Amino acid sequence: xxxxxxxxxxxxxxxxxxxxxxxxxxxxxxxxxxxxxxxxxxxxxxxxxxxxxxxxxxxxxxxxxxxxxxxxxxxxxxxxxxxxxxxxxxxxxxxxxxxxxxxxxxxxxxxxxxxxxxxxxxxxxxxxxxxxxxxxxxxxxxxxxxxxxxxxxxxxxxxxxxxxxxxxxxxxxxxxxxxxxxxxxxxxxxxxxxxxxx
Amino acid sequence: xxxxxxxxxxxxxxxxxxxxxxxxxxxxxxxxxxxxxxxxxxxxxxxxxxxxxxxxxxxxxxxxxxxxxxxxxxxxxxxxxxxxxxxxxxxxxxxxxxxxxxxxxxxxxxxxxxxxxxxxxxxxxxxxxxxxxxxxxxxxxxxxxxxxxx
Ligand SMILES: [Zn+2]
Numbered sequence: 001x002x003x004x005x006x007x008x009x010x011x012x013x014x015x016x017x018x019x020x021x022x023x024x025x026x027x028x029x030x031x032x033x034x035x036x037x038x039x040x041x042x043x044x045x046x047x048x049x050x051x052x053x054x055x056x057x058x059x060x061x062x063x064x065x066x067x068x069x070x071x072x073x074x075x076x077x078x079x080x081x082x083x084x085x086x087x088x089x090x091x092x093x094x095x096x097x098x099x100x101x102x103x104x105x106x107x108x109x110x111x112x113x114x115x116x117x118x119x120x121x122x123x124x125x126x127x128x129x130x131x132x133x134x135x136x137x138x139x140x141x142x143x144x145x146x147x148x149x150x151x152x153x154x155x156x157x158x159x160x161x162x163x164x165x166x167x168x169x170x171x172x173x174x175x176x177x178x179x180x181x182x183x184x185x186x187x188x189x190x191x192x193x194x195x196x197x198x
Numbered sequence: 199x200x201x202x203x204x205x206x207x208x209x210x211x212x213x214x215x216x217x218x219x220x221x222x223x224x225x226x227x228x229x230x231x232x233x234x235x236x237x238x239x240x241x242x243x244x245x246x247x248x249x250x251x252x253x254x255x256x257x258x259x260x261x262x263x264x265x266x267x268x269x270x271x272x273x274x275x276x277x278x279x280x281x282x283x284x285x286x287x288x289x290x291x292x293x294x295x296x297x298x299x300x301x302x303x304x305x306x307x308x309x310x311x312x313x314x315x316x317x318x319x320x321x322x323x324x325x326x327x328x329x330x331x332x333x334x335x336x337x338x339x340x341x342x343x344x345x346x347x348x
Contacts, residue, residue, distance in 0.1 A: 020264055031255075035252075036252070036253065052255070053263055057266060057270070128249065131246050132249045132250060151247075154243075154244055154248065179210050182210060182240060186239055189243070
């Protein structure tokens with residue numbers, strides 16, 4: 001089992017002694033992960049910002065219950081994930097519904113990309129930039145949980161165990177979600193190219 | 199004979215979960231051009247993910263959270279002060295009541311003071327002692343907090 005490292009232990013001890021500056025370091029070290037989770041789970045910008053702050057207030061208030069059974073960042077990631085799940089459930093937003101279509105969004109991003117100064121890039125750069133934009137768009141089409149696990153694996157480069165701890169998904173389920181998400185992304189990107197080739 | 203290629207799941211397992219990929223499947227994929235194309239497609243997807251922009255906030259998260267924590271701590275301090283004030287007042291009233299009961303006859307006899315005046319003296323004394331105790335408690339707590347946060 002992965003355990004908290006010495007920096008985590010030191011920072012947590014300092015915060016529990018009342019040193020709030022140490023909590024700033026904890027935020028600085030973990031906000032990348034928390035922002036990714038919240039941004040992938042939640043669509044509304046104002047709610048994202050509120051939830052990120054709520055996550056850190058929860059972390060501060062629950063810190064004395066952290067037992068160093070995992071890395072501090074994993075524990076905080078889990079609080080972020082659960083906070084988002086609670087929010088989505090309260091708003092009755094589906095979290096696992098894979099067959100959603102956002103044709104208008106797709107058009108919006110493609111149109112947006114053409115006015116994005118792409119003319120200044122070489123052909124390769126345009127191709128790479130377009131591919132990145134299309135992928136971003138296709139990721140946004142996925143349901144929140146798929147979006148999140150695929151981002152944690154490929155962008156944050158977390159391993160299966162860490163993602164499983166954050167999301168509380170069994171390893172088998174997690175791998176199956178990742179498999180379906182990648183397959184869907186690959187297929188949708190291919191469809192995009194075929195549409196554009198016409 | 200028709201070649202059977204591994205399915206999509208096995209291809210993904212070969213790239214992203216190598217430890218759990220069957221050796222025969224891995225051998226096939228390494229030797230098969232069609233499967234290699236599938237592998238390249240997924241590897242490209244993975245590379246494109248790493249090129250994605252990382253979301254950033256347009257405000258200082260640390261400062262904002264710390265401000266909220268400070269507000270929360272101050273609110274807790276205030277409620278703690280009132281939490282102690284109740285029992286203190288209650289104890290003081292009890293002590294004064296007992297003392298009054300014991301010494302009221304004595305005071306009447308020694309100083310010739312009326313019942314009403316005795317009640318007035320007791321109330322004023324009670325008020326002074328209560329305010330003094332609350333002030334002492336507040337000073338004590340603020341000193342403790344200063345030690346904690348330095
Ligand atoms: Zn093959």
